[in-house]
Amino acid sequence: xxxxxxxxxxxxxxxxxxxxxxxxxxxxxxxxxxxxxxxxxxxxxxxxxxxxxxxxxxxxxxxxxxxxxxxxxxxxxxxxxxxxxxxxxxxxxxxxxxx
Amino acid sequence: xxxxxxxxxxxxxxxxxxxxxxxxxxxxxxxxxxxxxxxxxxxxxxxxxxxxxxxxxxxxxxxxxxxxxxxxxxxxxxxxxxxxxxxxxxxxxxxxxxxxxxxxxxxxxxxxxxxxxxxxxxxxxxxxxxxxxxxxxxxxxxxxxxxxxxxxxxxxxxxxxxxxxxxxxxxxxxxxxxxxxxxxxxxxxxxxxxxxxxxxxxxxxxxxxxxxxxxxxxxxxxxxxxxxxxxxxxxxxxxxxxxxxxxxxxxxxxxxxxxxxxxxxxxxxxxxxxxxxxxxxxxxxxxxxxxxxxxxxxxxxxxxxxxxxxxxxxxxxxxxxxxxxxxxxxxxxxxxxxxxxxxxxxxxxxxxxxxxxxxxxxxxxxxxxxxxxxxxxxxxxxxxxxxxxxxxxxxxxxxxxxxxxxxxxxxxxxxxxxxxxxxxxxxxxxxxxxxxxxxxxxxxxxxxxxxxxxxxxxxxxxxxxxxxxxxxxxxxxxxxxxxxxxxxxxxxxxxxxxxxxxxxxxxxxxxxxxxxxxxxxxxxxxxxxxxxxxxxxxxxxxxxxxxxxxxxxxxxx
Numbered sequence: 001x002x003x004x005x006x007x008x009x010x011x012x013x014x015x016x017x018x019x020x021x022x023x024x025x026x027x028x029x030x031x032x033x034x035x036x037x038x039x040x041x042x043x044x045x046x047x048x049x050x051x052x053x054x055x056x057x058x059x060x061x062x063x064x065x066x067x068x069x070x071x072x073x074x075x076x077x078x079x080x081x082x083x084x085x086x087x088x089x090x091x092x093x094x095x096x097x098x099x
Numbered sequence: 100x101x102x103x104x105x106x107x108x109x110x111x112x113x114x115x116x117x118x119x120x121x122x123x124x125x126x127x128x129x130x131x132x133x134x135x136x137x138x139x140x141x142x143x144x145x146x147x148x149x150x151x152x153x154x155x156x157x158x159x160x161x162x163x164x165x166x167x168x169x170x171x172x173x174x175x176x177x178x179x180x181x182x183x184x185x186x187x188x189x190x191x192x193x194x195x196x197x198x199x200x201x202x203x204x205x206x207x208x209x210x211x212x213x214x215x216x217x218x219x220x221x222x223x224x225x226x227x228x229x230x231x232x233x234x235x236x237x238x239x240x241x242x243x244x245x246x247x248x249x250x251x252x253x254x255x256x257x258x259x260x261x262x263x264x265x266x267x268x269x270x271x272x273x274x275x276x277x278x279x280x281x282x283x284x285x286x287x288x289x290x291x292x293x294x295x296x297x298x299x300x301x302x303x304x305x306x307x308x309x310x311x312x313x314x315x316x317x318x319x320x321x322x323x324x325x326x327x328x329x330x331x332x333x334x335x336x337x338x339x340x341x342x343x344x345x346x347x348x349x350x351x352x353x354x355x356x357x358x359x360x361x362x363x364x365x366x367x368x369x370x371x372x373x374x375x376x377x378x379x380x381x382x383x384x385x386x387x388x389x390x391x392x393x394x395x396x397x398x399x400x401x402x403x404x405x406x407x408x409x410x411x412x413x414x415x416x417x418x419x420x421x422x423x424x425x426x427x428x429x430x431x432x433x434x435x436x437x438x439x440x441x442x443x444x445x446x447x448x449x450x451x452x453x454x455x456x457x458x459x460x461x462x463x464x465x466x467x468x469x470x471x472x473x474x475x476x477x478x479x480x481x482x483x484x485x486x487x488x489x490x491x492x493x494x495x496x497x498x499x500x501x502x503x504x505x506x507x508x509x510x511x512x513x514x515x516x517x518x519x520x521x522x523x524x525x526x527x528x529x530x531x532x533x534x535x536x537x538x539x540x541x542x543x544x545x546x547x548x549x550x551x552x553x554x555x556x557x558x559x560x561x562x563x564x565x566x567x568x569x570x571x572x573x574x575x576x577x578x579x580x581x582x583x584x585x586x587x588x589x590x591x592x593x594x595x596x597x598x599x600x601x602x603x604x605x606x607x608x609x610x611x612x613x614x615x616x617x618x619x620x621x622x623x624x625x626x627x628x629x630x631x632x633x634x635x636x637x638x639x640x641x642x643x644x645x646x647x648x649x650x651x652x653x654x655x656x
Binding site: 013015016017018019020056057060062076077079080083084087088089090091093094095 | 125126127128130132146147148149150179193194195196197198420443446509514515516526529572575576577
């Protein structure tokens with residue numbers, strides 16, 4: 001039996017600002033992980049990834065990141081994604097400063 | 100200091116004009132990211148974890164006050180008010196927006212700075228001894244060589260698509276402060292029968308396959324340097340592996356083919372390049388060297404310094420750690436530590452940059468240096484000015500007295516910024532510095548260099564740290580491996596792994612146990628950590644880290 005598909009979000013960096021963005025269910029790029037669309041079906045996830053990757057004038061380096069689907073929306077499962085979702089740990093810069 | 104010629108100015112302006120158009124076409128959608136990426140990398144622009152990052156070259160680590168002021172302006176105008184000085188004497192801005200980068204590059208060009216070839220598979224910024232021009236042990240200033248190499252390598256048509264990046268470092272002293280043995284080519288100025296020449300090392304490098312550079316030539320005459328270096332890069336350009344980027348660096352080429360074969364190939368290619376160069380390079384070198392004439396040193400009494408040293412313990416502590424011998428009597432080389440305890444190694448705020456620029460202007464013959472150890476250097480200060488300089492530094496959080504001490508840590512940006520990182524470096528450095536500051540044993544420990552990298556690529560030079568720390572991702576958790584016995588100087592050595600790594604919570608106590616073991620086992624205060632390690636080997640440190648069982652196994656093995 002193949003491994004069950006773990007929930008994912010589509011994420012990238014914004015072309016102009018360079019900051020971390022996520023794909024929302026209504027196709028908007030959003031700045032906060034909690035607003036991202038959680039994809040639980042592998043086939044749908046691949047389609048969303050393809051569509052998002054085609055938006056090359058908006059986003060760079062599009063990929064699927066694993067999340068845990070919690071009560072407060074998607075949460076990062078790996079520390080790299082946790083840093084992307086908040087910002088660096090030495091200064092209160094990046095997303096954590098934007099509130 | 101080198102001043103741009105009309106050619107240099109026009110060249111940089113043209114590159115900036117081209118890049119402005121390239122950015123415009125990327126934003127309009129006319130260029131895809133695949134098309135744009137190599138273009139932005141050629142101009143030092145990366146896309147990192149949270150934002151773009153612009154890496155600005157500081158050739159051979161030398162800046163004047165106007166340039167430092169301009170770096171401050173960039174930090175304030177287009178970044179978040181600070182910049183990060185790196186282990187290759189560059190400065191990185193962590194938060195620029197794509198559309199602003201052309202303006203940043205134009206602002207840099209106003210003061211003779213650029214970001215060309217700070218990335219990509221090209222010859223990168225040539226680094227040099229940060230004491231160049233002032234060091235008491237110097238045979239000749241290495242910077243004219245570095246500038247000659249910079250002009251030769253910039254946009255060199257043969258070397259724009261090398262198998263991999265290529266790094267060159269130059270030292271003018273036998274005491275190596277430029278880590279030349281960990282560079283693709285390391286150049287040491289030497290003197291033979293009254294003639295200046297160069298000892299050329301090849302195949303050093305850190306990263307996933309660390310190697311110490313090997314001597315390719317013991318004496319290349321001054322006039323032959325450029326054709327000789329061109330021959331080396333040219334041989335590697337054809338031979339270097341393009342099938343596997345992990346085997347592409349010249350250290351692997353030298354390792355696979357052997358030093359003798361490489362030397363024979365270089366000699367044969369050198370016969371061609373030497374004939375082709377025709378002496379223009381020698382004339383150019385003379386022109387460049389003339390611009391690095393020493394400043395007008397003054398002869399003045401040093402009583403003010405002596406009095407401050409005798410009466411002010413804070414000044415004395417700073418003078419003892421942060422000053423080095425200058426070749427002129429009455430002068431000193433002063434290091435400004437960017438390693439305040441608990442702060443990010445190598446970071447300076449725009450205000451601090453302006454303070455350092457102002458000190459250089461008023462007291463330092465308008466010269467500043469950036470060291471690969473991520474500190475700033477005032478290479479020529481008269482001792483009588485040091486009490487005044489120290490006072491200004493103190494008022495601006497820049498008077499930390501810890502050069503060469505355990506808190507003077509090299510750390511790469513790690514996973515707080517870098518897209519390649521596998522773990523964080525900065526918080527580990529901050530915690531170690533804070534902890535040893537609390538213990539108040541830094542001066543008792545003496546010289547101890549900790550170097551931290553957040554991934555195998557080793558930007559934090561962990562292999563050559565007396566204590567090296569490598570951050571890895573072990574099953575989704577940050578894990579830190581320790582190496583001991585590394586050395587970045589003329590007696591370069593690669594550190595040896597102690598054993599299993601430590602979690603982010605356990606790494607600082609582990610470092611503390613190593614230091615306690617050193618203090619317990621050293622023969623006396625005058626025996627440094629590295630000397631103790633070389634005398635006793637790994638065993639006492641393994642015991643301190645892992646306890647009796649593991650240490651026994653290690654002895655049996």
